[in-house]
Amino acid sequence: MLKNWIKTVVLAASLMGASSAFALTEGKDFKALSKPMPVAVAGKQEVIEFFWYGCPHCFSVEPAIEAWAAKLPKDVNLRRVHVMWDGRNDMEGHAKIFLALQTLGLDGKHQKAVMKAVQADRIELRNEAKLFEWVKSQGIDVAKFKAAYNGFSTNAQLKNLATMTRDYQIDGVPTFIVNGKWVTSPSMVGANDANFTKILDELIAKDRAAPKKK
Template identity: 30%
Template sequence: MKKLLALVMLWVAMPMLASAAAFEEGKDYKRLASPGAVEKPGMIEVREFFWYGCPHCYRLDPHINNWLKAKPADVNFLRTPAALNPVWEGSARGYYTLELMGAGLVEKTHTPLFNMIQENKARVFDENSLATFYARYGVDEAKFHSMFNSFAVTGKVMQSKSLAQKYQLDGVPAIVVNGKYVVSGEDAKVLQVVNYLLTKERSLKK
């Protein structure tokens, strides 16, 4: 009877064991030699680096949105528009301009901008095209232009560049977990790996 019970318990535990063993450092994620600081100490940080012109980021976005619906309370999720070259920097400036303008403008326009660029093949990357696009969602174009190259927006863009360099990123999408691990990819597996790393980080706090 004891042997049977042990076999049953092993059978029940097998999916969890398989899941835990399925993700390997160096294969499914990269561990950074020099971890970065998190924005909110005490919370586990999940930071997504993306670019609106990246089709891989576009394919990953719905999976991230689904994951966010049940985001754990101990996780601080941050979107970071990558600024690895001048074209990407334009998109990052637009993102941060909206973020500083407030009123949930980033949340309102994030998916529509992805759709416009990826589905309609529109090149909405520079200041003027971004201002025209965002105006459709109630953004004041004059205010947008006045803030686009502001000191505050430039500071945000420089921070994005600094973080990308710190995390040794050479492309997107990339998700950095707690400043320690980098996960790349464009499908649901990415968030499975993120969840695995969240569990790993929680175990270190015990």
Template identity: 40%
Template sequence: MISISKRAFVVLTFIFLSGIASAQGQKIEEGFDYRVLPVPQPVETKGKVEVIEFFWYGCPHCYDFEPELSAWVKRQPKDVVFRRVPVAFRDDFLPHSQLYYALEAMGKGDALNEKVMYAMHKENKRLLTEPEIADWVASQGVDRNTFLATYRSFAVVAKARAAKQLAETYRIDGVPTIVMQGKYVTSPSIAGTKARAIAVMDYLEEKIRKDKYK
């Protein structure tokens, strides 16, 4: 009985792994795994692969996708330019966009972005009012007055509003959404899974290179 069970386990394991390999090897197709914008948008850096993640701090799907996306970004070569654009689908979400650009302006983005999301999704902090945001940032060892001056600055407010306009230009209707080279759009919801979305991003990256960054 033991030998039969072992044999059955081996067979089932082989079938399971074969299924995974088959799923990973599925052809990536336009219209199913990604879509092409009808009007491509200009990229900021020529001769590079431009990758934009449209996200919102308060989005649970963005928080869920963050580990896979961060790992993908870390393994990219120098010809890949990655940036995030915060999306405010409502005006009362604009403080989140200001928070993002204020932290970026202070050189604190890389250190605190994931902590902002953790605070919102695991500690139930909304971070929607200026006092609440300033209190939280100060709790992370950042000078409160310096942060508020940056948060209220014309440059940061202008960037937050420009990001909202950019999301509308790209017709972003959900997050997280990845746009590559100003025209290829994918996401875990479009591709079906987080792993599939990463595979699509790898595919599009190579396609953009083959097309000489067009």
């Protein structure tokens, strides 16, 4: 009798788990990219987060994304890309901060800190004097940061950000690309920030379940 009761509990739990999954609707929860794009690391699942340090919603969603990213399996690669829209010179200073931190391998570690400085503390990090002062306060080597920030390759990297923004047809942020195939965002889904990460999980699972090309 006890064994039957245990089976019943296990079955009920599995059904609850299944019912908690999102039934994704294309066109509502996500849409397909018009042109599939390659992932950065072959053999890995990929999620790209397009963002802007000056975007309030990017700041609000970041704690949920960081908590989600900390639990990702090893075969899922999260990439962050600072958006660069044509004609938006106000973004260039923020994008250079992202590129400098990325060059130093510090972009992930300081992602939330930069957003807090811009969004909550209202520090104008596009002003270089204030930026370098803030960099020092974060314990970052200022000389190394300046070298990366003003590096010869920075302009080429800025152009690459602009190219990616166009190629992925990013018209708002935050926007997420899953496995170079699907695009979604909290505004598209209409979900709060914590629930939105479940959409990402479902799209990753969708790709895992898809038949693999031989």
